[in-house]
Amino acid sequence: MRLLSRSTRLLAIPAVAVVLAACGNSAAGGGGGGDTDGPIELGAVSSLSGPVAFADPTGAAQAVFDRVNEDGGINGREINYTVVDDRGDPSAAAQASRQLIDEQDVVANVGSASLVDCSANAATYQRQGLVSVQGLGVDPACFSSPNISPVNTGPFSGYTSLLYFASETLGHDRVCAVILTVPGLTEGYEAAVERWSEITGKEPVFVDTSLTVSDDPTPAVLRAQAEGCQAVTFNSNPPQTVTVMKAAQTQGALETIDWIALTVSYNSEILEAFAANNSWGLYVNSEFEPWSGESEALQDWRTLMEENDIPQGSDSLAGYVAATIMVDVLEGIEGDITRESVTQAFKELEPVETELIGSPYTFGDADSHNPNQASKIVQAQPEGWVTVSEDWQRLPE
Amino acid sequence: MLQSSISGLVSGGVYAAIGVCIVLLYSMVGVLNFAQAAIGVAGAYVTFLLYGEDQPLVLAVLAGVVVAAAVATLTGMAMALWFGEARVEVRSTASIAVLIGILAVGFWVFGDDARATPDVLPASGPEIAGVVIPGTAIGAIVFAVLLAGGVTLLLKRTVVGVRLRAIAQRPRTAELLGIPARRLSVAVWALSGAAACIAILLVAPSRTASVSSLSLLVVPALAAGLIGGFSSLWLTVLGGLLIGLLEGAIVTVEGIAPYRGSISFLVIVLVLLYSQRKEAWDASR
Numbered sequence: 001m002r003l004l005s006r007s008t009r010l011l012a013i014p015a016v017a018v019v020l021a022a023c024g025n026s027a028a029g030g031g032g033g034g035d036t037d038g039p040i041e042l043g044a045v046s047s048l049s050g051p052v053a054f055a056d057p058t059g060a061a062q063a064v065f066d067r068v069n070e071d072g073g074i075n076g077r078e079i080n081y082t083v084v085d086d087r088g089d090p091s092a093a094a095q096a097s098r099q100l101i102d103e104q105d106v107v108a109n110v111g112s113a114s115l116v117d118c119s120a121n122a123a124t125y126q127r128q129g130l131v132s133v134q135g136l137g138v139d140p141a142c143f144s145s146p147n148i149s150p151v152n153t154g155p156f157s158g159y160t161s162l163l164y165f166a167s168e169t170l171g172h173d174r175v176c177a178v179i180l181t182v183p184g185l186t187e188g189y190e191a192a193v194e195r196w197s198e199i200t201g202k203e204p205v206f207v208d209t210s211l212t213v214s215d216d217p218t219p220a221v222l223r224a225q226a227e228g229c230q231a232v233t234f235n236s237n238p239p240q241t242v243t244v245m246k247a248a249q250t251q252g253a254l255e256t257i258d259w260i261a262l263t264v265s266y267n268s269e270i271l272e273a274f275a276a277n278n279s280w281g282l283y284v285n286s287e288f289e290p291w292s293g294e295s296e297a298l299q300d301w302r303t304l305m306e307e308n309d310i311p312q313g314s315d316s317l318a319g320y321v322a323a324t325i326m327v328d329v330l331e332g333i334e335g336d337i338t339r340e341s342v343t344q345a346f347k348e349l350e351p352v353e354t355e356l357i358g359s360p361y362t363f364g365d366a367d368s369h370n371p372n373q374a375s376k377i378v379q380a381q382p383e384g385w386v387t388v389s390e391d392w393q394r395l396p397e
Numbered sequence: 398m399l400q401s402s403i404s405g406l407v408s409g410g411v412y413a414a415i416g417v418c419i420v421l422l423y424s425m426v427g428v429l430n431f432a433q434a435a436i437g438v439a440g441a442y443v444t445f446l447l448y449g450e451d452q453p454l455v456l457a458v459l460a461g462v463v464v465a466a467a468v469a470t471l472t473g474m475a476m477a478l479w480f481g482e483a484r485v486e487v488r489s490t491a492s493i494a495v496l497i498g499i500l501a502v503g504f505w506v507f508g509d510d511a512r513a514t515p516d517v518l519p520a521s522g523p524e525i526a527g528v529v530i531p532g533t534a535i536g537a538i539v540f541a542v543l544l545a546g547g548v549t550l551l552l553k554r555t556v557v558g559v560r561l562r563a564i565a566q567r568p569r570t571a572e573l574l575g576i577p578a579r580r581l582s583v584a585v586w587a588l589s590g591a592a593a594c595i596a597i598l599l600v601a602p603s604r605t606a607s608v609s610s611l612s613l614l615v616v617p618a619l620a621a622g623l624i625g626g627f628s629s630l631w632l633t634v635l636g637g638l639l640i641g642l643l644e645g646a647i648v649t650v651e652g653i654a655p656y657r658g659s660i661s662f663l664v665i666v667l668v669l670l671y672s673q674r675k676e677a678w679d680a681s682r
Contacts, residue, residue: 223649
């Protein structure tokens with residue numbers, strides 16, 4: 001033993017510890033998501049602060065899990081839900097996923113709503129065999145990973161459904177697409193226009209990509225007027241939506257053209273801006289049963305949100321849908337609930353029918369998932385958001 | 398082409414007005430103020446807030462202008478205190494810090510919610526070549542011209558103007574003659590802040606109302622100032638209108654339309670190349 005110097009012996013201790021830890025881990029339950037008696041660990045990586053903040057999806061999911069826990073948990077095991085803020089920053093998102101996987105030992109992610117989670121973490125989730133039932137998938141990576149399946153439609157399929165609504169439901173021949181350019185997303189929107197052309201065999205009058213999100217939209221409005229557009233679809237965040245509608249109103253194009261925007265503008269704050277400008281009539285796609293409507297399918301969600309003081313809107317509905325799907329899947333698992341068994345359950349998941357989404361939620365072992373291909377269209381009117389299509393509009397495959 | 402060029406005039410008027418503020422500050426105080434638009438935005442958001450709380454528009458606008466003037470005054474005082482003797486490059490760089498500060502605080506406080514921005518002037522207006530020219534557009538152009546004219550008169554025809562010019566050209570001599578240099582330069586800051594706020598209020602209804610996008614209107618305004626060589630107010634006004642017109646016109650040109658956001662930079666490069674055409678590159682190194 002004297003041959004071993006003091007420092008060598010000291011080095012040996014952590015090495016033994018690592019080996020022991022590794023044994024312990026594998027004994028607990030095959031590749032993480034271990035403990036089978038304690039609470040079931042679920043996680044989410046969400047943008048809770050930063051350029052765009054989504055607090056409601058995970059807030060709603062937490063409310064669903066709290067109720068499950070009050071009712072005795074899942075087979076007696078409580079759900080412990082950890083939400084980590086990524087501040088809209090990819091490196092913070094990567095750190096957040098490591099924290100969830102390594103420290104919390106989560107069995108799955110659910111209800112995440114983030115600008116960067118998918119692009120930063122899709123590869124990690126795949127490597128670690130972790131599934132994420134995304135609440136709000138925003139970036140393209142959310143719809144192109146085998147381990148992520150969002151409950152929402154997302155901007156690209158959403159944009160296709162706007163065009164589909166213009167040409168098929170409103171029956172317009174002259175449909176114009178305005179794409180406010182955002183680096184990294186513009187191509188996705190252009191592909192969405194092509195998909196619409198493939199589905200309907202129709203071509204847009206023009207696809208305008210000359211404006212960025214911060215430009216004065218008047219030139220696009222004038223172009224739409226000059227080329228005789230009957231409907232204009234545009235991808236805007238709520239502040240830009242207000243500006244586009246105002247420019248349309250100033251140029252007298254509010255009555256002659258139907259203006260159709262993505263679901264992010266479907267909120268109650270924007271109505272105040274429309275009221276101030278008196279620019280009504282905007283159509284927006286709702287990715288879920290319209291939250292502003294009267295449908296009975298919304299009853300449970302509405303009560304739960306009221307009890308927990310969570311704002312009622314698409315965001316909290318997305319979190320609610322994701323969390324209820326997760327609870328159903330967890331309850332259906334026979335045997336231990338571990339990361340492995342949860343991932344397997346999702347990979348073998350039969351399509352889930354829910355009244356809140358117009359097409360079945362699927363996971364399965366496909367390479368990419370974008371199951372929510374249905375929308376109902378709502379219109380901004382002085383009395384509030386009005387559902388104009390009672391039936392789901394489903395995009396054909 | 399004509400239609401969209403005309404629609405670009407709204408922006409042009411505002412670039413011109415902010416450009417005039419920048420040139421005024423540069424020639425009088427020796428700061429290339431990158432935060433010029435952002436200071437106006439700080440005031441404009443106070444107006445939006447008060448208007449959203451159902452306060453009368455006149456009151457909201459007045460409060461906004463006062464706040465913008467106050468922010469500019471504070472910036473000017475800080476500049477005089479900490480960078481009084483610094484070179485123009487250092488002072489201009491300090492203004493970038495002010496810009497970033499306003500962007501960060503604005504983002505934190507106001508986020509990116511949709512909000513209604515009041516029309517300071519009527520949204521409807523005369524129709525030219527099938528384009529409705531909003532009252533705000535005409536207002537922006539008139540404001541830029543009035544601002545340039547007013548400042549020119551002030552500098553050439555009043556005692557204060559003479560003193561300002563004295564400070565700009567021989568700061569130390571002016572101070573020795575008993576001219577209150579610091580007070581006067583802070584007053585120039587306040588004036589430029591108030592004017593920037595009015596310009597931002599005029600353009601806000603036709604733009605995306607977010608702190609960052611409105612604050613970055615300083616880029617085309619800087620390009621306009623460069624056309625005026627940071628000394629000529631009238632050339633700056635012309636430059637601003639020209640950039641606005643170009644931005645409007647280019648929308649209709651297939652192929653280059655997506656690059657219209659870069660026009661300001663192109664103008665900057667071209668003006669620099671032209672103004673430096675006689676420089677021997679080896680000598681200036």
